[in-house]
Amino acid sequence: DIQMTQSPSSVSASVGDRVTITCRASQGINDWLVWYQQKPGEAPKLLIYSASTLQSGVPSRFSASGSGTDFTLTISSLQPDDFATYYCQHANGFPPWTFGQGTRVEI
């Protein structure tokens, strides 16, 4: 199975800060990488797929890049609504499709 490792596990930031989260796959997954945002008590929300494609309706302050094994999610200017937990997930080929352990963005 492909293992997904995110860092950091949590990050403290302020409104307006630039925040970067990294995700590493245990083997190459091309650009089959997805990012989700989850707020407490809510279902995850799709942010980005194919490593860098913004899902419709997602603010442009979110961006992502990477290919192969190393990926990043960047929030260019953190807004109050962005405090949440972010998960990466590989969508490469065959299941199981695994998630990173999550990165909590907090004040």
Add this chain to the structure above:
Amino acid sequence: QVQLVESGGGVVQPGKSLRLSCAASGFTFSIYGIHWVRQAPGKGLEWVAVIWYDGSKEKYAAFAKDRFTISRDNSKDTVFLQMSGLRDEDTAVYYCARDRRQYSGSGPYYPVAIFDYWGQGTLVTVSS
């Protein structure tokens, strides 16, 4: 708008069975694969199973194989997850999620495992 609504969760004793439902609306249900993803309390996300748009194929996580069965009724726009032999470690919120890939009408179909819409989840608690 796209909606997925899970139901059927509750408290169940170890070794017992439970059937979850996921009712869909707001899109053409019969051309999309549907997944189940779970989240143990305070933990991360874990993929459980997927069913093809027409119910012709299913795939499972190792922990779900032989104990869980995913099925669907396209006449009722509903997906099910039948869980048996439940264990303490199956305690989680279970989400159904739509696969972003729709069946084009020709050629083979394979889900892309991009979960573009999620239900609100249903809590399953396995406890004696």
